[in-house]
Amino acid sequence: MQEEPVDRAATLAEIAQEAGVSAPTVSKVLNGRADVAPATRERVEDLLHRYGYRRRRGNRQTSPLLELVFHELESAWAVEVIRGVENAVRDEGLSIVLSESAERHGPGQSWVDGVLARRPTGVVLVLSDLDRSLREQLARRDIPFVVLDPAGDPGQEVPAVGTTNWDGGLAATRHLLDLGHRRIGLLGGPARMMCSRARADGYRAALDMAGIPYDPRLVREGDFHHESGRLLGLELLRLPERPTAVFAGNDLQALGLYEAARELGLRIPEDLSVVGFDDLPLARWVGPPLTTVRQPLTEMAETATRLVIDLARGVRPGTLRVDLATSLVVRSSTAAPRAQPAA
Amino acid sequence: MQEEPVDRAATLAEIAQEAGVSAPTVSKVLNGRADVAPATRERVEDLLHRYGYRRRRGNRQTSPLLELVFHELESAWAVEVIRGVENAVRDEGLSIVLSESAERHGPGQSWVDGVLARRPTGVVLVLSDLDRSLREQLARRDIPFVVLDPAGDPGQEVPAVGTTNWDGGLAATRHLLDLGHRRIGLLGGPARMMCSRARADGYRAALDMAGIPYDPRLVREGDFHHESGRLLGLELLRLPERPTAVFAGNDLQALGLYEAARELGLRIPEDLSVVGFDDLPLARWVGPPLTTVRQPLTEMAETATRLVIDLARGVRPGTLRVDLATSLVVRSSTAAPRAQPAA
Structure with missing residues (x-):
């Protein structure tokens, strides 16, 4: 992947000449000093690289x-x-x-x-x-x-x-299926993020393996923050046929869903089961303590x-x-x- | 406060000689390089200081x-x-x-x-x-x-x-007094920390100004963590005459107290009022949302x-x-x- 270094040693002075800078400037770049213009630094770094200056690991000048x-x-x-x-x-x-x-x-x-x-x-x-x-x-x-x-x-x-986001989504949804839920909502994270996609796919796989058709009306895409959990939670809980359980994309969205449930007078877990994802410390501290997928x-x-x-x-x-x-x-x-x- | 620098300029070489090191070592110390033994660095720094090297601010060699x-x-x-x-x-x-x-x-x-x-x-x-x-x-x-x-x-x-920790403790306790509480507990932070002491003193001052005697049986010293809130909360709530309200030293202890109340079947705020301190984001997310003293x-x-x-x-x-x-x-x-x- 890396361009081969030129097979001879160059002195600092030679590199300085080729870069059109002074030798102390080259020395500054080597020593990682901050007072060098980015363009100059890049030119010098490139030459140092070509002349193999910085090839030996361990000898590389790094900060701790x-x-x-x-x-x-x-x-x-x-x-x-x-x-x-x-x-x-x-x-x-x-x-x-x-x-x-x-x-x-x-x-x-x-x-x-x-x-x-x-x-x-x-x-x-x-x-x-x-x-x-x-x-x-x-x-x-x-x-x-x-x-x-x-x-x-x-x-x-x-x-x-x-x-293992996919496995986590699968485990969360299976847990709800095992409890007897059939109308299970998904309050997922942003679709552009791989972790959200994997969790959502795990949810879908669990439904599929249980023979339950995927119902897009029960699925929302949030942004992993508390407020989207509340707003999209209100949407899900106001459906004519609301879900009896929701897998939230993360713990913060799950807590937003808690708030939505409180606003609508629904009790957790009597009226609504909730599973989160992350297992932040606060998952243990909320009322009721949150069932969640622990991400280490x-x-x-x-x-x-x-x-x-x-x-x-x-x-x-x-x-x-x-x-x-x-x-x-x-x-x-x-x-x-x-x-x-x-x- | 600072020792006066010697009133003449010294060269790096002179400083090196006096410190018993090489001039490049002095230069390394000046440039903040990591590869200098702490004792050597200190000796050189002291000499640089004496000779006034590092006196001019702005010229001081600092990292961003x-x-x-x-x-x-x-x-x-x-x-x-x-x-x-x-x-x-x-x-x-x-x-x-x-x-x-x-x-x-x-x-x-x-x-x-x-x-x-x-x-x-x-x-x-x-x-x-x-x-x-x-x-x-x-x-x-x-x-x-x-x-x-x-x-x-x-x-x-x-x-x-x-x-303003003292003012916060005062405001929290006055709020509880204004609601009509008379048996108000304090689940404070560590006494060795100034902030805990000031909050506790504010609590005491509010009681005093309301003509309510300070009752040490209603006071506990925690460590600002959730678990101490739960354990000391259980102690307070199991008293023969338990407090009807508690000012917790911070939000985490308040949430520990929430859990203690749940364990004993006490409802918040019906059976117990709770005030926290900090106003962390999670104070809004717990059930019920926590009344607390906001620390910016x-x-x-x-x-x-x-x-x-x-x-x-x-x-x-x-x-x-x-x-x-x-x-x-x-x-x-x-x-x-x-x-x-x-x-």
Whole structure:
């Protein structure tokens, strides 16, 4: 994938001459100093790369920093992820640099310029896509990265840690079927995100295997936030034939559904069973405690961080894609439907 | 406060000789490189300081990094704080370095060594105490710091951003008194933390002004976590004469109290009124939505970050201690006590 380095050593002075800059500027780029213009840095980095300066791992000039990038920090599960990264970096003597790429779905050029200046050991991207050009810039500088729970399809060559979303959707829906529910709604996450799609497909597969036809009237697409859970929950619960149970795309949407049920005077689980996804700490604390699919966020973040540290050391893992298992946690928000559910 | 620098310029070579190291080593220290032994760095830094090298602000060699240190990342409010810091650094082109000082109540020497090597623009400490020696090391290197919501008494000379905890405790308790409650419990936070003490004193002052004697049997000291809310909540609710209302030290303890009430078959607010403190997002999502004292965590974190950036620029604010106002948010967990509360 990488262009072959020219097979001879060049001095800093030669590289400086070819780049049209001073030798101290080349030295600054080598030392990862911030006070170099991005275009200059890129030109010098390219020459350093061509002349094989930065080829030997271990000799590479890196900072003891691990970059952690969130698409958005609003989400309640950010802390679970940060804790996992913190667990993994603690013994390695690395510190976490945290950033947010809120505006778009992935971080942009100004973020990459900052990373190149900082020369971190590696990058963990949470639910963020790096476009191809940015990805290549990191690769050219030997900065490894791993995507945690990818929102899009990162491709086979991108190291990624996820969870078994499809199995989780299947387990959640089967649990409701086993309790006797037949009219089961889905309050899913955004369809553009792979994790939402996989959960929805698991839901569909469970219905299918139970011989229950998929009914699009019982399905809504939310945005993983509390408010969409409430609004779309109200839609589902106001249907002439409302569902007796709903699989929510995540815990926050499940809590929005709780609120919708309260507004309509429906009791959980007597009038409505609810299953979430994530198992955030708050799932245990709400009333009634939420039955949910546990996604091991902290362990996933630890795994992603260890993977990126391995890659930084030149250790090539057997597989670049790891999915950790989900598990169903049954609490008090699910029960058998009443004999004659209200229409 | 600072030792006067010697009034003449010294060359790097002279400093190197005096420190017993090579000139490139002095240069590394000046450039904030990581590959210098802490003891050597300290010796060189001291000499640089004596010879006035690092006196001119603006010329100081700093990284565009803002250090954010949590005592512990478990707490659900960490995200609110991180968002505030992120808001404040975004336009400044700074990145956040996140660390946790979980073991002790404040970060130790190895953390300071890392900070000195990174040479950040400034440090925001969340609920962490820096001991005197560490504080002096930061001051000697001109690295400004601000304490957010100090757990101990940071002293007049320490820049700090807090909230009006006493006023919040007063407002919470007055709200319960206004509803007609007379047997009001306190499920407070750790007494060693200033914020807990101030909230408890506000509770006491409100009772006092209403002519109700302070009853230590109705008071418990928790640790700000859900589980202590549940366990101490069970103690309070099992008293022969149980309180008809409880002011919980924070939202998580309030939710623990919710669970204790559920276990004992007590309804909120019919049988028990509950007031929290913090106004985390989840306070809106629980059932019933929690009446709580809003602490503007995101704004506090923004203020602390802006203060530290000002200090880094040599701007001396009029006051080093800022408290942002709390406000009572009334939701559905509080109501008048029943005419004849169960004994």
